[in-house]
Amino acid sequence: MGAFETEVQLAESKPETYFSMVIKRFLKHKLAIIGLVAIVSIVIFCFVLPLFFKYESTYSDFSYLYGPPNSQHLFGTDNLGHDFFTRLMYGGRISLIVGFSAAFLPVIFGVIIGAYAGYYGGILDNILMRITDAFLSVPAFPIYMALAKLMGQGVLNIILVFSFLGWMMDARIVRGMYLSLKETEYTEAAKAIGVGNARIIFRHLLPNSMAPILVSVTLTVGGAILSEAGLSFLGLGVPSSTPTWGNMLTNAQQDIFIAPRLVMWPGIMIFLTVLCFNFLGDGLRDAMDPKLYR
Amino acid sequence: MENEIILEVQSLKKYFSIKSGLFASTVGDTVKAVDDISFKVKKGETVGLVGETGSGKTTVGRTIIKLYEPTAGSIIFEGIDIAKLNENEMKKVRRKLQMIFQDPYASLDPRLTVEDIVKEPMEIHNLYKPNERKERATYILNLLGLDPEHLTRFPHEFSGGQRQRIGLARALAVEPEFIVADEPVSALDVSIQAQIINTFEDLQEKFNLTYLFISHDLAMVKHISNSIIVMYLGRIMEIAPSGEIYKKPLHPYTQALISAVPIPDPKVEKSRERILLEGDISSNIKLPKGCRFRPRCKYAMDICKEVEPVLEETEAGHSVACHLYKK
Numbered sequence: 001m002g003a004f005e006t007e008v009q010l011a012e013s014k015p016e017t018y019f020s021m022v023i024k025r026f027l028k029h030k031l032a033i034i035g036l037v038a039i040v041s042i043v044i045f046c047f048v049l050p051l052f053f054k055y056e057s058t059y060s061d062f063s064y065l066y067g068p069p070n071s072q073h074l075f076g077t078d079n080l081g082h083d084f085f086t087r088l089m090y091g092g093r094i095s096l097i098v099g100f101s102a103a104f105l106p107v108i109f110g111v112i113i114g115a116y117a118g119y120y121g122g123i124l125d126n127i128l129m130r131i132t133d134a135f136l137s138v139p140a141f142p143i144y145m146a147l148a149k150l151m152g153q154g155v156l157n158i159i160l161v162f163s164f165l166g167w168m169m170d171a172r173i174v175r176g177m178y179l180s181l182k183e184t185e186y187t188e189a190a191k192a193i194g195v196g197n198a199r200i201i202f203r204h205l206l207p208n209s210m211a212p213i214l215v216s217v218t219l220t221v222g223g224a225i226l227s228e229a230g231l232s233f234l235g236l237g238v239p240s241s242t243p244t245w246g247n248m249l250t251n252a253q254q255d256i257f258i259a260p261r262l263v264m265w266p267g268i269m270i271f272l273t274v275l276c277f278n279f280l281g282d283g284l285r286d287a288m289d290p291k292l293y294r
Numbered sequence: 295m296e297n298e299i300i301l302e303v304q305s306l307k308k309y310f311s312i313k314s315g316l317f318a319s320t321v322g323d324t325v326k327a328v329d330d331i332s333f334k335v336k337k338g339e340t341v342g343l344v345g346e347t348g349s350g351k352t353t354v355g356r357t358i359i360k361l362y363e364p365t366a367g368s369i370i371f372e373g374i375d376i377a378k379l380n381e382n383e384m385k386k387v388r389r390k391l392q393m394i395f396q397d398p399y400a401s402l403d404p405r406l407t408v409e410d411i412v413k414e415p416m417e418i419h420n421l422y423k424p425n426e427r428k429e430r431a432t433y434i435l436n437l438l439g440l441d442p443e444h445l446t447r448f449p450h451e452f453s454g455g456q457r458q459r460i461g462l463a464r465a466l467a468v469e470p471e472f473i474v475a476d477e478p479v480s481a482l483d484v485s486i487q488a489q490i491i492n493t494f495e496d497l498q499e500k501f502n503l504t505y506l507f508i509s510h511d512l513a514m515v516k517h518i519s520n521s522i523i524v525m526y527l528g529r530i531m532e533i534a535p536s537g538e539i540y541k542k543p544l545h546p547y548t549q550a551l552i553s554a555v556p557i558p559d560p561k562v563e564k565s566r567e568r569i570l571l572e573g574d575i576s577s578n579i580k581l582p583k584g585c586r587f588r589p590r591c592k593y594a595m596d597i598c599k600e601v602e603p604v605l606e607e608t609e610a611g612h613s614v615a616c617h618l619y620k621k
Contacts, residue, residue, distance in 0.1 A: 185400040192359050193415045193464070194388035207405040 025287040032283020035276035042273055046092035055083040057090035057243060066259050078262055079255055082243075088265055091243035094155055095225050095270070098244070099277075102162035102224035103217045109163065110170025111213060115201050117171070118178025129175065136168045144227065148236040155238055158231065162224055170216055177209035211288035218281035222274035229270050245270050300472055300504050301335040301358070306367035306377075308350075308357045323579040327353040329528035330367070332605075337471075340498065340505040342519030342536065344512055344551065348575045350528040351508045352396075355474045358506065359393050360384055371472070389419045392465035396477040398457035402449035408435075408460055409445040415467040434463045437500075438493060455486035462493065466501070474506045479514070491518055513555045516540060521611065524548045527578050527586045530605055534612040544614040546591045547571075585617070593618055 026032060050057075060081040061067075067077040075084040117128040144161055151157045181187060182205065190200050225245075231237035232246030233253075240247045245266040252262035308328040327350045335341045343351045356362045358369055360376060369377045376387050395401035402411055412431040416422055422430050432442040438459040449457055458478060465473055475494070479487040495518065497503055509515045515522060516536045524532040524539075524547065532545040543549045546569075553569040573590050576582055582589055585598040597617050605615040 185395045185397055186403040188356075188361055189393070189395055189401045189461070189464070190403070190414075191361060192388065192393040193468070194385045194418050195414065196418075199418075204403050204406075208403070 022287045026283055029283035029286055031279045032287075035279030035283065038272060038276040039280060042092065042269070042276070043096065046089050046096055050086065050089045050093075053086060053089070055086040057082075057086055059083055059086065066255070069261075075265060076259070076261065078248075078259070079251065084262065084265065087243045087248060088245075088269065091245045091248050091266065092269060092273075094238060094242060094244040095228060095246065095273070098155060098158055098162070098228045098238075099221045099225040099273070101159040102166060102228075103220035105159065105163040106167035107170045107213060107217050107220070110167035111174050111206070113167065114171035114174025114176075115178050115205070118175035119182050119197070119201050119205070121179070121182075125175070128171075132168045132171050135165065138165065140165050141227075141230070144231055145234065145236050148231060153237065153239045155242065158228055158237055162227060166220065166224070169220075170213065173212050173216055174209060177212060178205055181205045181208055211285075214288065215281050215285040218277055218284055222277035222281075225270060225274055225277075229266075298337045299334050300337040300372060301506070302332075302370040303334075303354075303358065304332050304368045304370065305330050306332070306354070306357060306369060307365040308353050308362055309365045326528050326578050326581065328357060329578075329581075331525070331528070331530045332367075333523055333530065333533060335472075335504060335506060336520075337504055338498075338502050339520040340507055340518050342515030342522040343506060343508045343525060344510060344515050344522060345525035346510060346551075346575055348527070348578070349525040350578070351510075351525050352476055353528075354525070355393065355476045355506060355508050359388070359391055359474055361393075385419075389415075389421075389468045390471045392468065392470040392473050394458070394461055394465055394473060394475040394478045397481050398454050398461055399481070401461055402457055402464075404449055407446055407448055408440075408463075411449070411460060412445075412463045412467050415464060419468050421468060431463070431467065434466050437466075437497075438463050453486075454482045455490060458482060458490055459493065462497070466497065469501070470503070472504045472506070474508070476508045477510070478507075480509065480511065487514070494518065512551055524551065527576060527581065529586060530613075530615065531587065532612075532614045532616075533605070534614075538612055542612075544608065544612070544619055545587075545616050546593050546618075547587050 061077060061083075062081050064073070064077050065079060065081050067073055067081070069076040073083050073085065075088065078084050078087065113128050113132065117125040117132075143165060147161045147164070148157065151161065178201075187200060187204060190204055195204070228237055228244060229246030229249060232244055233250045235247075235250060237246055238244045240251055248266040249263060249270075252259070252266070256263050306328055307326070307330055310325040310327055312323070312325075329350075331354065333341070343354060345351045353362065357364050360369075360379075364377045367377060368375045371387060371391060374387070376384060376391075379387065406414075409428065409431055412434060413427045416427045416430065417424075421427075428445070431445065435442055435444065440456065440459055440463070444452070444456075449460065452460065458481075461478075478494070479490050482490060491514065494505065494507075498505065505518070507515060507518055512522075516539070519536045522534060522536045522539050523530055524545065526547050532539065532543070532548045534542075534544075539548060540552060543552050550569040550571045553567070557563050557566070569592075571590050576586060576589055584600050585591070585594075585603055588594045588598040591598065595617060601617070603615045603617050603620075605613045606619070607613045608619050
């Protein structure tokens with residue numbers, strides 16, 4: 001019954017592009033909409049709101065350490081007298097930047113590796129995929145710690161370290177897509193026209209494998225924010241002079257009984273952001289997967 | 295019509311071997327999809343290539359446009375043996391040698407607009423100035439009975455017939471001389487098939503195109519072709535002018551194929567004898583010894599078990615590979 005209704009509906013509805021279809025289906029996904037709205041709010045909170053706020057991230061009031069919330073300091077102050085609300089905004093900046101960069105940088109690498117492995121197949125595929133397997137069998141967190149120690153702390157280093165060990169799943173997904181897409185008739189048609197391999201890989205096959213890549217990126221953002229928090233919590237991430245939600249958690253751990261809110265707020269922010277990115281990823285996957293046509 | 299030969303295929307072979315494992319070693323047997331075939335196509339003509347599923351006709355088409363690398367033999371297109379060209383050298387030839395695919399739902403990139411699809415071949419071959427390409431695309435669409443408004447749409451918004459026209463537009467964009475049409479209408483409704491076939495014929499007249507028309511539909515191939523090649527298990531069984539193959543089919547396989555074509559006249563249909571082929575097409579991994587049609591042939595003789603018949607001309611333009619017609 002459902003299939004029939006869909007058909008009738010399709011026949012009646014105006015012809016639509018793939019993207020309008022995706023958007024329509026995405027809009028029906030309530031959790032994803034909530035996630036998207038929340039993420040946009042968080043981005044505004046971290047990047048736009050500080051511009052209109054009176055405190056700098058380095059501001060500190062030594063006469064008001066561990067100060068409880070009041071009209072001056074919305075969320076109170078921390079152990080160094082920083083305005084905690086301001087710190088939370090600036091900390092979010094770094095966490096989000098790390099999250100996004102650590103999701104987008106490796107995906108570029110992963111797409112290239114996966115695309116060439118899947119498209120050319122054979123020996124190249126074998127070599128590239130065995131390298132990928134090797135990277136996948138490395139325990140990530142100890143390596144993060146070693147590399148972070150080796151390269152020194154800092155935002156850029158964290159992003160590089162995450163990118164170094166974050167491309168394998170993307171490469172596998174893309175390889176799988178290309179393995180099946182290269183057998184399609186439109187790929188053969190492109191070859192028959194004389195389209196070169198590079199153009200087939202990037203112009204024809206890449207847009208057709210965008211859906212799983214985008215979903216993977218969204219889900220990676222949340223993971224990267226968590227990993228950054230984890231590394232910073234261990235004191236190997238971003239130095240505490242630059243606030244991130246992760247190192248704010250670290251700094252607050254000894255004060256958990258004096259001022260539990262110092263642990264609570266960064267925790268809530270991380271939790272919310274990661275959760276919303278996961279909702280968004282789920283929604284995108286449902287909206288872009290042609291097999292889930294409803 | 296000119297009599298110049300535009301395409302000559304000589305002892306073309308295409309074998310597929312099953313490869314697997316880390317070092318891509320050959321395991322198992324070789325599939326002889328196309329096994330030593332030769333034929334000529336004259337400029338401006340349509341040659342029909344027929345045979346049942348598994349006869350290798352599609353492989354022939356794909357090998358001619360070098361989607362598959364031929365195992366052996368030569369493909370002489372306008373005096374050049376393209377079988378030996380590498381992909382770079384092949385690019386120039388591709389402009390003149392185009393292909394129409396069987397499934398119009400799969401042969402158009404779902405993420406490109408019609409404009410992108412039709413303009414791409416021009417971009418690849420650097421034809422026309424960039425700002426003239428849209429005009430050219432519009433012209434071709436008009437020619438094929440499509441609306442220029444369709445340029446901004448995506449393939450999934452079209453019907454099968456329209457998509458096949460878009461496929462044709464893509465092929466015509468580069469002003470080709472030779473088009474390999476691989477079952478271009480078999481995925482379409484019968485009512486649309488005739489339209490598309492007529493479009494093929496109109497275009498042939500207008501641009502002096504040469505077609506290699508691959509199909510399993512003998513009636514349709516007879517309508518459009520000047521001569522017909524009948525293939526079975528990778529070999530040519532019979533080549534004849536299309537009128538003659540109907541009147542005087544020589545090979546038992548051709549006879550069976552023709553008797554399977556329904557005749558739209560109940561009286562004739564009732565009175566004629568139907569030749570039913572028994573069994574399935576043999577495997578082209580383990581070919582029968584001697585004639586490959588022998589296991590299904592009702593005229594099979596002793597010699598058929600031993601010697602594989604070669605294609606021999608019985609009359610001008612009519613060749614057959616069968617021991618029945620040995621002189």
